[in-house]
Structure formats: C-alpha cells, structure tokens
Amino acid sequence: MAKLVVLPCEDYSKEHVSACVDSIFADFGGAEAFLVKGKNIFIKANLVTDLPPERHGTTHPMLVECIARRLVQAGARVVVGDSSGGAYTRAYMNNVYRVTGMTEACKASGAELNDDFGFSTVDLKGKVNRHQEIIDVFLKADAVINVCKLKTHGFTGYSCAVKNLYGLIPGLVKAEVHSKYPELDDFCDNLIDIERFASEKILLHVVDGVIGMEGEGPTNGTPRFVGKIIACDDAYITDVAAVKLFDEPSKMPLLLKAVERGLLNSDFGASCVDYSECEKAYIEDFKRVSVLHALFNKRGFLRRFLRKEWVTRKPVIKKSVCRGCEKCFRHCPRQAIEMKSDKSTQKKRAFIHSKQCIRCYCCQELCPFNAVKLKKPFLYRVMRALSVSKSKKTKKQG
Numbered sequence: 001m002a003k004l005v006v007l008p009c010e011d012y013s014k015e016h017v018s019a020c021v022d023s024i025f026a027d028f029g030g031a032e033a034f035l036v037k038g039k040n041i042f043i044k045a046n047l048v049t050d051l052p053p054e055r056h057g058t059t060h061p062m063l064v065e066c067i068a069r070r071l072v073q074a075g076a077r078v079v080v081g082d083s084s085g086g087a088y089t090r091a092y093m094n095n096v097y098r099v100t101g102m103t104e105a106c107k108a109s110g111a112e113l114n115d116d117f118g119f120s121t122v123d124l125k126g127k128v129n130r131h132q133e134i135i136d137v138f139l140k141a142d143a144v145i146n147v148c149k150l151k152t153h154g155f156t157g158y159s160c161a162v163k164n165l166y167g168l169i170p171g172l173v174k175a176e177v178h179s180k181y182p183e184l185d186d187f188c189d190n191l192i193d194i195e196r197f198a199s200e201k202i203l204l205h206v207v208d209g210v211i212g213m214e215g216e217g218p219t220n221g222t223p224r225f226v227g228k229i230i231a232c233d234d235a236y237i238t239d240v241a242a243v244k245l246f247d248e249p250s251k252m253p254l255l256l257k258a259v260e261r262g263l264l265n266s267d268f269g270a271s272c273v274d275y276s277e278c279e280k281a282y283i284e285d286f287k288r289v290s291v292l293h294a295l296f297n298k299r300g301f302l303r304r305f306l307r308k309e310w311v312t313r314k315p316v317i318k319k320s321v322c323r324g325c326e327k328c329f330r331h332c333p334r335q336a337i338e339m340k341s342d343k344s345t346q347k348k349r350a351f352i353h354s355k356q357c358i359r360c361y362c363c364q365e366l367c368p369f370n371a372v373k374l375k376k377p378f379l380y381r382v383m384r385a386l387s388v389s390k391s392k393k394t395k396k397q398g
C-alpha cells in the first residue's frame with residue numbers, strides 16, 4: 001500500500017525545508033532504510049529550462065540540497081540532474097545547472113552534478129511506446145528520487161511526479177515524441193509507459209509545492225504560494241495529492257488514464273491514503289488550465305462535431321516581445337514555426353503556421369522571453385466558464 005506524507009512548509013529557508021526533509025525520511029524509516037549506503041542515487045529534479053529559482057518553474061535548489069545532503073550523510077553517492085527541453089549537452093546543461101541554482105545546491109550538499117550526457121534506447125514494452133531513448137544517468141543509477149515541481153501545464157493540465165519523468169528522454173528527442181503522440185490520449189499513455197519503466201528504480205517522489213506555478217505553466221505562469229511538500233512512494237498517488245491542492249483529479253486526463261489502466265482505484269486512491277491535508281489546503285482561486293482538448297481523445301464524442309482549434313488555446317507569437325532567438329523554431333515537433341524577417345526592422349521573428357500546430361505548447365514552455373501567448377477561442381472561454389461554475393457548485397455541495 002502506498003505511503004503519503006503531506007507537510008506544511010512556509011518558505012524555502014534551510015531551517016524549514018531541512019525540517020520537512022528530515023520528517024519525510026523519518027516517516028519512511030530514515031534515509032538508511034532505503035539502503036542507499038554505497039549506492040549511486042540519481043536525484044531527478046525538474047530543470048525544464050534555465051529559469052532562476054525565483055521564477056518557480058523548476059525544483060527549488062534548497063529542496064534538492066536538503067534531500068541530497070541527507071542521502072550523502074547516509075553514505076550514498078548522489079548525482080543531480082535532468083534533461084531540459086533544449087540540447088542535452090554539457091554546455092547547455094551547465095548553464096541550466098548554474099541558473100537554476102543546482103550548482104550551489106550540489107556544492108553545499110556534497111552531491112555531484114550529472115556530467116554524463118549519453119543516452120541509450122531501451123525496451124519500454126509500453127502500451128503505446130515500445131522503444132525509447134532514455135538518459136544514461138538514470139539507467140546507470142542504482143536508485144532514483146524524483147523531485148518534481150507543482151505546476152500547471154498547457155497540454156496536460158498539470159505537471160508533477162509522472163510528467164517530470166518525461167525528462168528522462170534526452171533533450172531534443174522529446175520533440176519527436178510529442179510529434180509521435182499529438183493526441184493527449186496517446187501522450188498520457190506514453191507518459192504512463194515511461195513511468196512504468198522508471199518505477200522500479202524510484203524510491204520516492206517528492207513534490208516541491210512550497211511555491212507552485214499557476215496560470216501559463218509550466219514555465220511562463222505566475223508563482224503561487226501553496227505551502228506544501230509532499231512525499232510518496234507511488235507516482236499517481238503523489239499526483240492526485242498535488243492536484244487536490246488546486247483542482248479535481250477527475251478533470252485530469254493523465255489521472256483518468258491511470259484509473260483506466262488500473263494504476264489508481266476509481267476513487268483516485270482515497271480508500272488507500274488520507275488526502276485530507278491537501279483537501280483542507282485547497283486553493284479556490286488558483287489559476288488553472290482547462291484541458292478541453294481531452295474531449296478530442298480517439299473515442300471522444302465531441303470529436304465528431306467540433307474542430308480541435310475551436311476549443312484549444314492557440315499559440316501566437318507576440319512580435320514586439322520575440323527576440324528571434326530561434327529556440328521555438330528549433331524545437332517545434334511539427335516544424336510549424338517559421339523565422340520571418342520583420343518588414344520594418346528587418347529582424348527575424350518567429351511565426352506559427354496554425355494549421356501544422358498540434359497544440360503541444362513546447363514553444364510556450366521554451367521561449368525564454370515569454371513571447372508565446374495562448375489565445376483563447378470563444379468556445380474555449382464558454383466551455384471553461386461552464387466547467388468553473390460546475391466545479392464551484394460541486395465543491396459547495398461537498
């Protein structure tokens with residue numbers, strides 16, 4: 001049976017975060033209980049891109065530092081890393097480590113930064129994904145701690161423990177995988193296939209939910225105080241607990257898919273663990289993302305009557321903000337982005353060809369200047385308003 005720990009944490013001070021980390025390890029029988037002595041432990045953080053900690057799009061370095069220190073004290077060799085959305089190279093990742101605060105976190109804790117940028121193709125034996133390139137640092141580790149960030153996500157609705165494991169796919173290969181699974185239904189199956197493969201090595205999932213991200217997550221949203229650190233040995237229970245802080249698990253296609261595949265009970269694990277700490281801390285006015293494109297799964301009833309573009313947010317480039325860095329252009333899985341010369345300035349600016357776009361929102365996630373805006377079509381706004389008022393009614397009745 002899964003074990004869930006939900007702790008209040010009011011800020012990222014060393015005192016408060018290390019008290020939470022000590023408490024988590026104590027609840028799981030101590031770091032020593034994980035038998036980490038002499039083992040290679042990989043801390044898989046969320047380092048989606050080179051964002052400083054105060055933007056709260058990546059795992060906070062203090063949480064990584066405190067977990068790493070505890071494992072080092074227990075005799076483990078600890079390696080910290082991730083594969084960001086950009087190139088999986090030493091130069092690119094060293095910059096990400098520096099900006100996200102991981103360099104300092106490793107120095108302070110006695111951990112090492114991952115310096116192995118190799119990857120290998122493995123037999124996932126998944127439902128939709130049979131073979132996948134996976135980063136070697138994960139494959140070579142004896143065990144893994146998945147330290148994720150609580151965020152909204154334009155495509156999947158939220159990002160937490162399961163979505164964080166998408167970062168086991170090396171840099172630019174992620175775009176190919178997005179292209180292979182353009183429908184959310186298949187993409188969720190793919191995420192679960194990766195989680196199933198990874199789960200054997202994962203000792204613990206820890207959620208950085210002290211300050212999460214609301215609105216335009218996973219990188220261009222607004223930091224929002226949530227005040228929780230969650231730990232669990234099951235990825236889906238972890239995600240349900242995190243989602244319960246700001247939304248309903250039944251609205252998340254990934255969690256519904258986990259129920260469908262028998263990885264969660266139909267009550268989202270409520271009969272196995274106690275979610276009351278999360279339910280009590282529910283944030284009513286959290287800026288959520290509606291995953292209306294879930295209606296467009298293969299069996300979706302509405303698929304026959306509505307066009308996807310009518311109910312999904314359309315990425316558009318704000319020309320005045322775009323600096324022409326080409327990051328979105330290089331990573332778009334459908335080559336839907338063109339770099340065009342601006343007539344007045346002659347400078348290159350990105351332009352999205354909407355018909356080719358599969359609404360994966362990688363461009364929005366990766367743009368370092370927040371130049372990709374998501375336009376809400378009329379029908380999207382109507383359906384979102386209806387779903388918000390229904391959700392309020394349900395909460396009141398509950």
Ligand code: SF4
Pocket residue numbers: 317321322323324325326327328329349350366367368369370371372
């Ligand atoms: S939209 Fe952003 S990522 Fe794309 S070229 Fe412009 S500044 Fe770069």
Ligand code: SF4
Pocket residue numbers: 315331332333334335336337352356357358359360361362363364
């Ligand atoms: S334009 Fe942006 S949202 Fe559309 S397919 Fe390309 S990266 Fe994805």
